[in-house]
Amino acid sequence: MMASRTLTLALAADIDNLKKGLDDAEKVVNKSADNIADFGKKAAVAFAVAGAAVTAFAVSAVKAAAEDEKGRKSLEQTIRSNTQATDAQIKSIDNYISKQSIATATTDDVLRPAFARLIRSTNDVAKAQDLLSLAQEIATATGKPLEVVTNALGKSFDGQNAALGKLGLGIDATTLKTKSHEEIMQILKGTYKGFIDNEATNAEFKFKQLTIAL
8 A cells, every 4th residue: 555655656746747847848949939930030130131232232233324324425425516536535535534533532423524514615525634634623622513613614715714713713803804714724733733642642532432443
């Protein structure tokens, strides 16, 4: 009888331990399942964000390429309509814009319209390039938009120096009224030449160059 009771108590204890063990195991399994589910949710969000970023980059790249092509063709048409440039010269101008963009840390979508503006006034590729270089030096030195500076230089070439006077470039009204366009350009070159080279020594400028190159 005693043995039977002992055996019963032992079995009961074993059953309790088994139940406890099963409960603990269930908790572990449930916790693991929760952790896995939580990881899955986080992973899904991470992949979704990454996917959205890739998609956004792809859309941005396609848009930028389309805008770049539009700008290139617009400049090409301006050159054809206003100069006697050959196909080979026009191709070289596209290379010139790319190199100038990196060298001066200026995006080509800013350079092309500026160059086109000068082409419309000068009707000459070489003169437009010369004025664009000067315009960039002035823009770098004064912080004024390249578009504004090139427009003023273009008007000066056309015989109207009032726009230059409004830029506050250090040329007095008498000089603007009495000097020729070429004489005024020489004055400006003497004043502003070298500002881009000076800026090129700055880390921020170099970073812009790298960004544009990439």
